[in-house]
Amino acid sequence: MRIGLWMSAILYITNLFPFTRQWSYQISNILITSFTSPILTLGKNPYSLTELIVLVGLLFGLVIFAGTLTNFLRSRILSFTVINRGAQEAIIILLKYGLIFIGTLVLLQIWGLDISSLTILASALSVGIGFGLQDIAKNFGSGLVLVFERPIQVGDFVEVGEYTGIVERIGARSTEIRTLDHVSIIVPNSRFLEKEVINWSHRNPISRLHLPVGVAYSSDPKAVQSALLEAASKHPNVLQTPLPLVLFKEFGNNTLNFELLVWTTEPNKQFLLKSDLYYIIYEVLKQREIEIPFAQLDLHLRSGQLEFTPEMQLALIQMVERLSNQESYIDSTDPIERGTEGVDI
Structure with missing residues (x-):
């Protein structure tokens, strides 16, 4: 549009002056010829640039019309039905692309374009499309599978x-x-x-969550089981049917490892549910004086006498003598210890 406005302004200005009017006529004839002369022939029908631009505009309008119609159908009709959201989107996708496909064929037929004449062009581009757009084609085919198989x-x-x-x-x-x-x-x-x-929502939205819990070895396993079940019963989003379950998993390095299994109908809120349950579990274990230990390491040194071999005793004596000789040499060379003899004051 900007280029068109500039060209119109230039032609209008050049047409105002006699010595540039001839240039204006020549440029106008070149532009008119460029837009009206046939540049593409499919079958027996030639097509100019103007006709192709109009055809592209109609196809673009068809895409906009299909999108507007399907959005209206989604918001005004399907939203008030009992159809679930996934089925609504499947209907919208099939209707949108079906309208675009059928509308394109109708527009091409009305435009006078023989569909069979496009087969040669399609066969020539098929190899290039197969290699260059294989990812797009793969994703498009996968989208159809997702819509139909759901x-x-x-x-x-x-x-x-x-x-x-x-x-x-x-x-x-x-x-x-x-x-x-x-x-x-x-x-x-x-x-x-x-x-x-x-x-998590496929067919059956009810899902089970796993919450591992570790307690000290001094704890009673039955008391731990009762505490975990009590914590699960205090949360409103935990289903009581099926019942929560506590598993004694293993004897760990520092803890007795249990696992609380609960059921919920809102798996998309599982992180919040786990956080709430851990808060409750901590309070219940604290009330029942069940310790939650932390990893620790005990080091025990055995008492006794350290025995040395004669060789080790001799080596230690030599090392002590050597150290004592070095200390005596340092003391003899210290000016503070030697006093102030020979120094004039």
């Missing part, structure tokens, strides 16, 4: 590698995950199919 859905709480968060959007090429810190992570779709993904 191993993950919008709203699921997932772990992908080092990232943990809620799935906000499943696109054609990538998926958006919002972490617990409200940071959006864009993950390629192929990663969900090539690597292991933990989906």
Whole structure:
């Protein structure tokens, strides 16, 4: 648009003066010829630059129309239905790309472009697209698999590698995950199919959490079990069906190791739930005088007599004599010890 405004201003100014009017006509004829003369022939139909620009504008308008329509459908219709969020997003994605595909075919037919004439061009570009855009094609295919098989859905709480968060959007090429810190992570779709993904919300949102606890060796295991179960019963987000469970894991180096197993329907809040439970566990163990030890090391020195061999005794005597001789030599050379004889005052 900026270039067009500059060209229009130049042509208008040059057309005002007689000696530059001829240049204005020549430039105008060159521009008109450039935009109206055929530059591409598909089949029997020639197409000019202006016609191609109009076609690109119509296709761009089609994409905007499909996005606006699907957003209206999501916010005004599907949001009031009983369909879950993942199914709503699947319907939106299929409808959006279906409208774009069908609309593109209709526009090309109305424009008079024979679809069969594009087969030669498509075959010529297929090798280049296969090598240059293979990652995009792989991610696009993975996106279709995610939409149809639905191993993950919008709203699921997932772990992908080092990232943990809620799935906000499943696109054609990538998926958006919002972490617990409200940071959006864009993950390629192929990663969900090539690597292991933990989906805490898949089919059954009820999940079990593990909380390891270590106590001193002087503690009664039954009392520890009762204390941990009491702590689990005090939290409202811990399910009582299935019941919480306490496992005696092992005899550790410094502690008796237990593990508290609890069930929850909100796995996306598991970090807050674990923190609350540890607060409660600490208070309950403190009330019942159950010690939580820390790692420590006891060093015991055995008492007795240290015996020396004759060789060791001789070596020690020689070392003591040598040290005493050195001290006597230092004392004899000290000017303070020698006094002030021979010094004129």
